[in-house]
Amino acid sequence: MSTPLTLAGIGETFSEKSGILNIGLEGIMLSGAFFSFITAYYTQNITLGVAGGCLGGIFISLIHGYLSIRMGIDQTISGLALNFLSLGLTSFFFLMAFGKTTELPECPVVEALPIPLLKDIPIIGSALFSQDPFVYGMLIVVIGSYVVLHKTEWGVNIHAIGEHPKAAGAAGIDVNRTRYITALLNGLFGGLAGSYLTLALLGFFMENITSGKGYIALVVVILGRRHPVGVFLAAILVGAAEALQFRLQTMGTGIPSQVFNMFPYVITVLVLFVSIGKNRTPAALGEPYRQG
Amino acid sequence: MRLVREVISFAAILAVTSLAAAVLVIAVGSDITKALNSFFAGIFGSFYSLTEVLVRATPLILAGLGVAVAFQARFFNIGAEGQLYMGAVAATWIGLYLPHLPIILHLTLAMACGFLLGGLWALIPGFLKGQFQISEVINTIMFNYIAINLVGILVRTVMTNPESPLPMSARLPDDLHLPLMAEPTRLHGGLAIALGCSVLVYFFLYKTTWGFEIRSVGVNPRACSCAGISVKKNIVVSSLVSGGLAGLAGSSEILGIHQRLMEGISPEFGYVAIIVALLGKNHPLGVVLAGLGIAALQMGANTMQRRTGVPASISLIIMGLLVVLILGRRYFINPSPNAAA
Numbered sequence: 001m002s003t004p005l006t007l008a009g010i011g012e013t014f015s016e017k018s019g020i021l022n023i024g025l026e027g028i029m030l031s032g033a034f035f036s037f038i039t040a041y042y043t044q045n046i047t048l049g050v051a052g053g054c055l056g057g058i059f060i061s062l063i064h065g066y067l068s069i070r071m072g073i074d075q076t077i078s079g080l081a082l083n084f085l086s087l088g089l090t091s092f093f094f095l096m097a098f099g100k101t102t103e104l105p106e107c108p109v110v111e112a113l114p115i116p117l118l119k120d121i122p123i124i125g126s127a128l129f130s131q132d133p134f135v136y137g138m139l140i141v142v143i144g145s146y147v148v149l150h151k152t153e154w155g156v157n158i159h160a161i162g163e164h165p166k167a168a169g170a171a172g173i174d175v176n177r178t179r180y181i182t183a184l185l186n187g188l189f190g191g192l193a194g195s196y197l198t199l200a201l202l203g204f205f206m207e208n209i210t211s212g213k214g215y216i217a218l219v220v221v222i223l224g225r226r227h228p229v230g231v232f233l234a235a236i237l238v239g240a241a242e243a244l245q246f247r248l249q250t251m252g253t254g255i256p257s258q259v260f261n262m263f264p265y266v267i268t269v270l271v272l273f274v275s276i277g278k279n280r281t282p283a284a285l286g287e288p289y290r291q292g
Numbered sequence: 293m294r295l296v297r298e299v300i301s302f303a304a305i306l307a308v309t310s311l312a313a314a315v316l317v318i319a320v321g322s323d324i325t326k327a328l329n330s331f332f333a334g335i336f337g338s339f340y341s342l343t344e345v346l347v348r349a350t351p352l353i354l355a356g357l358g359v360a361v362a363f364q365a366r367f368f369n370i371g372a373e374g375q376l377y378m379g380a381v382a383a384t385w386i387g388l389y390l391p392h393l394p395i396i397l398h399l400t401l402a403m404a405c406g407f408l409l410g411g412l413w414a415l416i417p418g419f420l421k422g423q424f425q426i427s428e429v430i431n432t433i434m435f436n437y438i439a440i441n442l443v444g445i446l447v448r449t450v451m452t453n454p455e456s457p458l459p460m461s462a463r464l465p466d467d468l469h470l471p472l473m474a475e476p477t478r479l480h481g482g483l484a485i486a487l488g489c490s491v492l493v494y495f496f497l498y499k500t501t502w503g504f505e506i507r508s509v510g511v512n513p514r515a516c517s518c519a520g521i522s523v524k525k526n527i528v529v530s531s532l533v534s535g536g537l538a539g540l541a542g543s544s545e546i547l548g549i550h551q552r553l554m555e556g557i558s559p560e561f562g563y564v565a566i567i568v569a570l571l572g573k574n575h576p577l578g579v580v581l582a583g584l585g586i587a588a589l590q591m592g593a594n595t596m597q598r599r600t601g602v603p604a605s606i607s608l609i610i611m612g613l614l615v616v617l618i619l620g621r622r623y624f625i626n627p628s629p630n631a632a633a
Contacts, residue, residue: 086612088610
């Protein structure tokens with residue numbers, strides 16, 4: 001559960017650090033889930049399915065990028081509109097392709113890929129090293145994103161753009177092009193996250209399969225203070241809460257699952273409370289940039 | 293010249309949307325005339341279908357008004373959904389747990405409490421924005437989920453119906469129902485309340501000082517604080533009114549349709565209300581028209597799906613497309629300097 005949240009969260013982190021707030025993350029994930037499913041279903045090839053998912057995510061994110069960067073449209077609204085659009089398109093084409101069946105069509109599923117020697121380490125071995133490739137990929141992405149964002153010049157540029165695009169532009173950074181690239185990354189990772197849902201977790205697709213996970217990913221980004229490792233930890237926290245909820249439900253306690261469902265949201269509000277004063281939001285987040 | 297360009301751009305939007313819809317219908321393999329017929333039949337086909345559109349439009353108009361008021365102050369209230377649910381909670385509570393009062397009093401009290409609780413729900417993010425400049429976008433979305441989960445908890449614990457294992461509250465007394473306006477259809481007094489509120493909102497926004505201040509804060513907060521208009525106070529007030537209206541939508545659904553609290557009484561009314569407000573340009577009259585239009589769109593699409601198999605999700609596509617096109621319209625009329633990029 002933490003895997004798609006982390007992936008989507010990191011994509012969104014890149015975008016927000018460069019100043020683009022993409023509420024359409026839900027739409028990106030949904031699109032990724034749908035396209036990965038369709039591709040995998042018709043080609044019966046998982047790798048192509050993953051590629052399809054990434055492209056599906058990029059499709060939505062680039063639209064959002066174009067609307068925000070080129071046309072300067074309010075990013076909150078365009079993000080919401082894209083969520084509707086994505087839900088509509090995926091539901092529409094899914095129904096068109098498969099009709100109203102009670103039996104959900106399935107697609108090939110990714111299998112666990114135990115790493116030979118490492119998995120035999122007692123206790124942590126099976127937990128850490130017998131996961132499916134998505135999880136390994138996610139860990140690589142976390143580390144890689146941290147390095148890129150915080151240790152490379154390009155990463156510093158992204159930070160600069162998010163804080164004060166005019167200054168960054170004056171310093172010679174191509175603001176728009178960088179923002180398009182972060183939008184691309186946003187779609188890539190978001191689409192990947194969506195693919196995880198269909199290709200690894202569930203094995204099928206249905207209408208609104210993401211049902212709000214994209215919004216939770218936004219929460220994870222805030223909880224993680226827009227830092228790749230923070231996002232990863234926040235996603236684990238949310239995933240743990242969900243696992244705890246499942247466990248408690250099977251144990252039969254009278255606590256409704258909704259109490260745990262509320263967890264990530266309440267925590268986010270509290271975090272926002274606490275962040276009064278030291279505001280680490282990129283200063284130019286959500287504002288369109290006019291060149292010259 | 294400007295007017296001509298406006299008209300052309302709107303016509304273009306209409307054309308593009310219709311074309312997209314047509315392409316989708318053909319892609320499904322359906323016949324366009326048949327699809328169109330069933331679509332309009334779903335709206336105008338019978339008196340019952342017309343009233344169903346109005347029933348659907350009622351919460352959209354109320355919540356849409358709420359969102360519009362907030363947007364006028366540039367307070368992005370994405371939390372209409374949660375505020376709606378809280379309004380529903382309040383109405384059910386008043387309806388179930390208050391001693392028997394004269395019906396009109398009881399109903400009014402229930403609606404008023406729906407307004408208050410919804411307003412309170414929006415007030416927290418509103419206060420956080422006004423006082424601490426904390427972004428309300430994520431905050432209001434969070435409160436949506438908190439509200440929905442809260443309802444889930446309430447219908448399973450404190451407010452659950454003792455006679456049924458299902459997660460829902462007991463049924464409100466039969467006579468505690470918003471007056472039915474056209475029996476045997478479901479059209480209820482909520483519509484009158486919605487229309488009445490739109491008039492009130494109009495007067496509030498455009499004929500009172502308060503409304504003027506709220507709108508000014510939305511246009512230029514900096515100028516306002518220089519001119520002595522309290523940005524903080526107005527954001528807070530706008531959030532209260534906004535949440536209250538959305539809360540009314542929730543109360544109206546309970547008192548007019550469902551007569552009990554349960555999960556899922558809102559098929560994302562709160563989010564669609566945002567689109568209604570946008571399409572209506574945040575003006576009360578526009579909101580009413582947009583609310584009716586979107587309700588009609590959804591009803592028509594449902595019938596179209598039932599009769600011709602064209603998926604009803606086409607309405608979502610059209611809504612998203614309309615918003616994007618309308619937002620982009622300004623760009624096409626007057627390309628910004630970014631056009632070179």
